[in-house]
Amino acid sequence: MYLVISKKGQKMNKEELHQMLHPMKLIGLGGNQALNEKIANILHIPLLETAVHHFSDGEIAVNIGETVRGCDVFVIQSIQDPVNENFMELEIVCDALHRASAHRINCVVPYLAYSRSDTKTRSREPITAKLVANLLQLTGIDRLITLDLHAEQIQGFYNIPVDHLHAMPLLAHYYLDNGIASVDEDDVVIVSPDHSGTKLARSFGSFFNAPIAIVDQRGARYDDSVHDMIGDVKGKKCIIVDDLIDTGTRIASSTNSVLAAGATKVYVAASHALLSHDAISVLNKLPIEQIVVTDTIKHEKYPDRLVRVSVDQLLARGIDYVYNDRSIHQIFDEQNRIK
Structure with missing residues (x-):
């Protein structure tokens, strides 16, 4: 670690020098304000006052309340419903930061919409996940921090660093901590709802030494x-x-399929709860013991028997590690230790 001398004659290490020259700034947009505030409280850094105004025709105007010149700025925005509105808020704020001479612009996106459109399956069909990547990079962002992409290969759509964090270990930990499942039980099976989710089911099952099944x-x-x-x-x-x-x-x-096949109890674990249309009514009618999700997406109402596990600590650590040039791999190593 290199040491430098400040004007006051005090010794500073490389990390302290970086903090002095390029202080961290946080901006929380309207997608999930509750999660934004949790992350800011953990980092002990207040959210910048950012005025986002929507005109009557739908246009969006932004004003950042203080200087960001030379700062490392982290913009937190979950691209949830209304998806296009929240995405444009993120785009416009990133453009404002670029024009305001921010040192680095880091997008923290707990839920990245359009991730399901990651490949072309029919003629004349777009690959919207790639389009979103292009649009984000056009605003001059330096890094993307996101959580549980629908497909990991989406990282390859970006020509900037992408830190892909995982919330599934948090959900597995919930089941272990609450005694719903354990590594000693032999009556737990992890179920993938289709063939494409087999890898995720196998990874989740490794926390319980449990076999998998596929619908x-x-x-x-x-x-x-x-x-x-x-x-x-x-x-x-x-x-x-x-x-x-x-x-x-x-x-x-x-x-319905696992119960018809003789399962005794059914639980659900999912990273992102979009809960579109009449999802709450559909889920409430099911004989499910518990549904465990994260708080990447904020709703006014949730289904019965649903538990939300917060990703605030995970995202705050990701931001801290990126800002201080530490390896994100340390987070993955710690998550794997609960297996």
Whole structure:
């Protein structure tokens, strides 16, 4: 560690010098203000006063209340419903920061919308996840910090560093801490709602030394019908694992399928709770013991038996590590120690 002498004759290490030359600033936008405030409180850094005004025709105007010249700025915005409005807020603020001579612009996006559109499956279809990456980079951002992307390969759409944090260990820890499942039990099965989620189910199952099963759903659409199961769930406690819950139909289909195959109890773990359309009504009708999600997305109302696990500490640590040039891999190592 190099030492330098300040004007007051005090010795400073490299980290302290960086903090003096490029102080950290936080901006929290309207996607999930509750989570923004939690992160700011953990970091002991107040959110910058940022005025975001929406005109009657839908246009957005932004004004940042204090100077950010030479600062390392972290903009926190969950791109949730209304998706396009929240995305444009992020874009416009990043452009304002670029024009205000911020040293580095870091986007912290707990939920990155359009991640499901990561590949072209039919003729004349867009790859919207790539378009979003292009648009974000056009504003001159330096880094993206996000959480549980729908597909990890989306990181390759960016020509800037992407720190892809994982919330699934937090959800697994919840089940372990509350005695719902443990590494000693042999009656727990982790269920993927389709074939594409097998990798996620296998990773989640490693925290419990549990086998996995797959709902053999085929085709692009989900419904409430019962599907075949790959794997044995008879007499077992099942935890259905997915990266997000949107309308609830995939969870409903999976729940009906595992119960028809003889499962005794059904739990759900998902990173992002979009809860679109009548998802709350759909989930409330299901014989699910508990649904465990994160707080990446804020709603006014939630389904019964739903528990939200906060990702505030995880994101705050990610911000702190990036700002102080520490390896994010340390976070992954610590998460893996609970296995």
